Amino acid sequence: MQVTITVNGLPYTREVEPRLLLVHFLRDELNLTGTHWGCDTSNCGVCTVQLDGVPVKSCTVLAVMADGHEVTTVEGLERDGELDAVQKGFMECHGLQCGFCTPGMLLTARWLLDREPHPDEGTIREAISGQLCRCTGYENIVKSIQRAAEL
Amino acid sequence: MHRKEDARFIRGRGNYVDDVRLPGMLHGAILRSPHAHARILSIDTSAAEAHPKVRAVITGQTLAGLNLAWMPTLSNDVQAVLATDKVRFQGQEVAFVVAEDAYSARDALELIEVDYEPLDAVVDARRALDEDSPVIRDDLEGRTSNRIFDWEAGDRERTDAIFAGAEVTINQDMIYPRVHPAPLETCGAVADFDKVTGKLTVWCPTQAPHAHRTLYALVAGLPEHKIRVISPDIGGGFGGKVGIYPGYVCAIVGSIVTGRPVKWMEDRSENLMATAFARDYHMSGEVAATRDGVIQAIRVKVLADHGAFNGTAQPTKFPAGFFHVFTGSYDLQAAHCEVTGVYTNKAPGGVAYACSFRVTEAVYLVERLIDVLAAELGLDPAELRLRNLLKPDQFPYTSPTGWEYDSGDYIKTMRMAMDIAGYDKLRAEQADKRARGELMGIGISFFTEAVGAGPRKHMDILGLGMADGAELRVHPTGKAVLRVSCQSQGQGHETTFAQIVGHELGIPADDVEVVHGDTDQTPFGLGTYGSRSTPVSGAATAIVARKVRERARLVAAAMLECSPDDLDWQIDESAEGRAGSWAVRGDPASRKSMQEIALAAHSALELPDGVEGHLDAVTVYNPPNLTYPFGAYICVVDVDPGTGQVKVRRFVAVDDCGVRINPMIVEGQIHGGLADGVGMALMQVMAFDEEGNHLGASFMDYLLPTSMECPSWELGETVTPSPHHPLGAKGVGESATVGSPPAVVNAVVDALAPYGIRHADMPLTPANVWRVIQGDPFRTDLAIP
Numbered sequence: 001m002q003v004t005i006t007v008n009g010l011p012y013t014r015e016v017e018p019r020l021l022l023v024h025f026l027r028d029e030l031n032l033t034g035t036h037w038g039c040d041t042s043n044c045g046v047c048t049v050q051l052d053g054v055p056v057k058s059c060t061v062l063a064v065m066a067d068g069h070e071v072t073t074v075e076g077l078e079r080d081g082e083l084d085a086v087q088k089g090f091m092e093c094h095g096l097q098c099g100f101c102t103p104g105m106l107l108t109a110r111w112l113l114d115r116e117p118h119p120d121e122g123t124i125r126e127a128i129s130g131q132l133c134r135c136t137g138y139e140n141i142v143k144s145i146q147r148a149a150e151l
Numbered sequence: 152m153h154r155k156e157d158a159r160f161i162r163g164r165g166n167y168v169d170d171v172r173l174p175g176m177l178h179g180a181i182l183r184s185p186h187a188h189a190r191i192l193s194i195d196t197s198a199a200e201a202h203p204k205v206r207a208v209i210t211g212q213t214l215a216g217l218n219l220a221w222m223p224t225l226s227n228d229v230q231a232v233l234a235t236d237k238v239r240f241q242g243q244e245v246a247f248v249v250a251e252d253a254y255s256a257r258d259a260l261e262l263i264e265v266d267y268e269p270l271d272a273v274v275d276a277r278r279a280l281d282e283d284s285p286v287i288r289d290d291l292e293g294r295t296s297n298r299i300f301d302w303e304a305g306d307r308e309r310t311d312a313i314f315a316g317a318e319v320t321i322n323q324d325m326i327y328p329r330v331h332p333a334p335l336e337t338c339g340a341v342a343d344f345d346k347v348t349g350k351l352t353v354w355c356p357t358q359a360p361h362a363h364r365t366l367y368a369l370v371a372g373l374p375e376h377k378i379r380v381i382s383p384d385i386g387g388g389f390g391g392k393v394g395i396y397p398g399y400v401c402a403i404v405g406s407i408v409t410g411r412p413v414k415w416m417e418d419r420s421e422n423l424m425a426t427a428f429a430r431d432y433h434m435s436g437e438v439a440a441t442r443d444g445v446i447q448a449i450r451v452k453v454l455a456d457h458g459a460f461n462g463t464a465q466p467t468k469f470p471a472g473f474f475h476v477f478t479g480s481y482d483l484q485a486a487h488c489e490v491t492g493v494y495t496n497k498a499p500g501g502v503a504y505a506c507s508f509r510v511t512e513a514v515y516l517v518e519r520l521i522d523v524l525a526a527e528l529g530l531d532p533a534e535l536r537l538r539n540l541l542k543p544d545q546f547p548y549t550s551p552t553g554w555e556y557d558s559g560d561y562i563k564t565m566r567m568a569m570d571i572a573g574y575d576k577l578r579a580e581q582a583d584k585r586a587r588g589e590l591m592g593i594g595i596s597f598f599t600e601a602v603g604a605g606p607r608k609h610m611d612i613l614g615l616g617m618a619d620g621a622e623l624r625v626h627p628t629g630k631a632v633l634r635v636s637c638q639s640q641g642q643g644h645e646t647t648f649a650q651i652v653g654h655e656l657g658i659p660a661d662d663v664e665v666v667h668g669d670t671d672q673t674p675f676g677l678g679t680y681g682s683r684s685t686p687v688s689g690a691a692t693a694i695v696a697r698k699v700r701e702r703a704r705l706v707a708a709a710m711l712e713c714s715p716d717d718l719d720w721q722i723d724e725s726a727e728g729r730a731g732s733w734a735v736r737g738d739p740a741s742r743k744s745m746q747e748i749a750l751a752a753h754s755a756l757e758l759p760d761g762v763e764g765h766l767d768a769v770t771v772y773n774p775p776n777l778t779y780p781f782g783a784y785i786c787v788v789d790v791d792p793g794t795g796q797v798k799v800r801r802f803v804a805v806d807d808c809g810v811r812i813n814p815m816i817v818e819g820q821i822h823g824g825l826a827d828g829v830g831m832a833l834m835q836v837m838a839f840d841e842e843g844n845h846l847g848a849s850f851m852d853y854l855l856p857t858s859m860e861c862p863s864w865e866l867g868e869t870v871t872p873s874p875h876h877p878l879g880a881k882g883v884g885e886s887a888t889v890g891s892p893p894a895v896v897n898a899v900v901d902a903l904a905p906y907g908i909r910h911a912d913m914p915l916t917p918a919n920v921w922r923v924i925q926g927d928p929f930r931t932d933l934a935i936p
Contacts, residue, residue: 011174017254019254020254024253027169027170029779031172032163032171033163033167033169034162034163034164035163036169036335036336036386037169038336038337038386038419039418039419039849039850040337040420040849041419041849041850042420042850043849043850043851044335044419044445044850057788057879073163074161074162074163075162075163077162078162080395083162087161087162090157091153091154091157091158091160094154094815094816094819094847096157096160096161096641096816097641097642097643097819097820097823098334098335098384098385098386098387098388098389098640098641099156099157099159099160099161099384099386099641100165100167100334100335100336100387100641101335102160102161103163106161121863124858125837125858125859126858126859126860128857129857129858129859130857131857131858132335132850132855132857133335133823133826133827133858134333134334134387134823134827135333135387135641135819135823136390136819136822136823136826136853137480137819137821137822137823137824137825137826137861137864138822138824138826138857138858138861139822139861139863139864140819141858142858142863
């Protein structure tokens with residue numbers, strides 16, 4: 001099937017199999033490899049992107065379902081050479097180690113701060129609870145998002 | 152300073168193995184055994200081969216023709232790459248398909264027909280040595296049982312004598328259940344064999360790229376200089392990426408067979424089912440003590456479940472790793488342990504998941520036993536520890552099982568943790584709550600780690616001594632490149648190792664590029680695991696930087712026309728990024744900065760005889776001893792008596808890893824390890840049913856802590872430098888994973904004390920805790936009635 005998906009503001013038209021997962025469309029068709037793949041049961045959230053501004057696990061979305069929609073990936077966070085506040089917050093507060101969960105965390109954090117500019121710790125923890133991190137123990141991710149809210 | 156690594160990771164510009172794309176690259180997928188134990192009668196690959204997008208189907212027979220059907224393990228056993236005779240665990244590799252794309256490769260797996268004859272499976276390690284237990288490893292000549300090894304340490308006679316005369320003895324059986332490191336990035340490889348040059352390049356998230364290269368040379372018969380292993384950015388390792396997995400060998404063979412690059416990436420279920428598990432120690436511990444709480448001796452028997460192949464990663468002479476550090480932080484007269492390893496119909500592994508070679512098990516054992524003893528004596532567990540902790544003047548301390556602890560100031564660290572936690576107040580709060588029938592628990596763990604393997608006279612992996620190399624080159628403009636053999640998987644080596652060079656040479660850390668993970672570009676060494684990077688490669692980095700600094704002294708002397716002996720090393724702390732220079736003694740204005748010296752070293756300056764010019768050095772660091780970081784952890788939990796749910800309310804962690812190179816990174820390491828501990832204690836287990844079906848093979852069942860299960864960690868720090876390390880630094884990466892599980896379990900058991908409970912096995916899930924409260928605990932590792 002032919003799909004046209006707008007990714008980070010640019011439209012991409014591709015011929016895809018109906019079974020192709022969005023995560024693989026982004027990684028393999030568009031070479032946007034910031035979006036990762038960490039499990040096969042929709043638990044880990046390292047594949048999280050924004051679909052029309054809402055975080056989704058792209059391993060649980062077919063590429064054809066994104067036809068005509070807008071996707072934002074980690075590669076789209078930086079604008080005109082300026083890092084997004086969430087990117088700065090994670091860097092300043094050591095909110096990442098191996099970096100594998102980071103892209104997904106950043107997109108959820110961006111969504112959260114768009115809806116709620118100054119979330120408390122409980123709100124942040126709940127917002128990222130669909131995303132696993134094996135390195136940070138979450139503490140600095142919470143701080144990173146709080147820092148991003150200040151920036 | 153910010154981490155250098157972050158700039159790419161926050162932009163999605165990391166380069167992980169699945170991001171590698173090569174022209175003409177094919178994709179592999181593995182067909183796995185549905186049975187835990189079965190004879191293979193036949194494999195029909197014809198339909199898969201007929202698939203239009205399939206380029207090769209490889210079976211054990213294909214590999215047998217190349218003498219690659221079996222490969223050596225890190226424990227001098229052999230492991231099937233693709234099963235030929237029979238399968239020995241569920242999820243074992245049976246066939247490998249190479250296709251034009253990953254989806255087609257998976258499609259083709261379903262076209263392969265394998266005819267199995269099921270055999271009885273050995274699932275319960277405690278029955279592996281029964282007379283009627285089927286022999287799993289009938290491939291090994293002369294094997295008539297499932298016994299892998301018997302090993303012991305300590306002084307049996309002395310220990311038994313103390314037990315015979317002891318005022319008080321306690322014993323407790325406990326299981327450290329099988330868990331899995333589950334890095335978020337699974338394992339995989341891209342293999343590219345160039346038929347023209349004969350060179351094999353393998354991209355692979357390996358924690359030990361040089362060891363992999365050597366093993367590939369030995370296994371595949373390829374010359375070592377024609378093998379290049381590239382370990383790119385790794386999405387977490389945690390010990391799960393130390394060994395060589397069959398998928399790597401299959402990808403290499405796939406590339407050799409097809410003449411094209413082949414990528415193989417496992418999915419999560421494959422990762423959980425077939426790559427290195429951790430723990431699975433069945434421990435029976437005893438303590439001998441006086442009535443007033445002086446601990447005298449510990450005696451332990453362990454049954455170690457190693458799965459179907461002994462693939463455990465540890466130094467050759469240590470089949471149970473460093474388990475015999477189990478006497479912990481206490482001043483004992485004697486100790487003895489016996490460990491028996493057995494085969495079962497499960498995946499291989501054992502040493503992984505930040506265990507420091509079985510120190511997790513050792514620390515869990517002793518810290519649980521201390522609490523059982525405290526309950527027996529009616530003593531507060533903090534007080535019992537304070538009475539028995541080693542004193543600062545006892546270091547270096549030789550333990551009853553032969554370890555020489557380098558340094559420690561345990562009571563200070565313990566007191567700090569108790570102060571941060573407000574220990575006395577917590578106990579008062581607990582008494583109030585108990586009076587009201589509420590379940591609150593306080594758990595303590597005081598641990599001594601043993602990291603930085605290791606002295607090569609004792610420690611090798613398959614004959615490769617556990618020393619690590621470092622090469623440092625200062626460019627003419629004073630910027631530097633450091634090449635090291637350790638391999639970060641998120642621990643921040645690119646930042647901290649640059650800091651070490653910066654510290655030693657007086658140049659900004661931003662001016663130091665750290666290269667690792669490419670065997671063509673870096674010196675030989677054994678990689679990163681066992682928290683060994685700082686102890687070994689960190690020391691190598693300091694030494695090589697000091698060599699460069701000494702070379703710089705000679706160049707500076709030529710520049711200043713004085714004797715090298717007349718020069719003093721000066722660091723200007725006020726300068727941006729610390730400026731280092733060699734200055735004439737008594738005339739500090741006459742000096743040359745490292746930048747000036749670097750340029751001069753590459754210039755027309757006339758140098759003294761024997762000084763070659765340029766500014767570089769090479770070293771290999773053979774550590775004289777391990778480092779022994781330590782810590783005091785206190786966990787506070789609330790338990791719901793109606794549901795058995797445990798809530799970790801607080802967690803205080805005071806770690807002492809000697810000198811902290813980068814405190815921000817150290818704290819991040821500790822946070823992550825504490826989350827591991829909460830996960831293991833409360834959530835994680837890989838259980839099996841009686842047919843050997845794996846009951847934790849996805850994140851639906853194998854539960855990892857989220858942001859909701861982790862409290863906000865409360866950290867403290869003491870600094871007791873390692874006297875033998877060039878920087879005084881000790882490893883720390885695994886401390887929290889080692890130290891935290893017993894704190895959580897001790898807290899839960901403490902909460903359950905009103906029910907008269909002295910022990911419950913991990914994971915303390917609501918169901919398990921509830922059953923324990925009912926007086927009906929069950930084996931968490933087995934779904935066997």
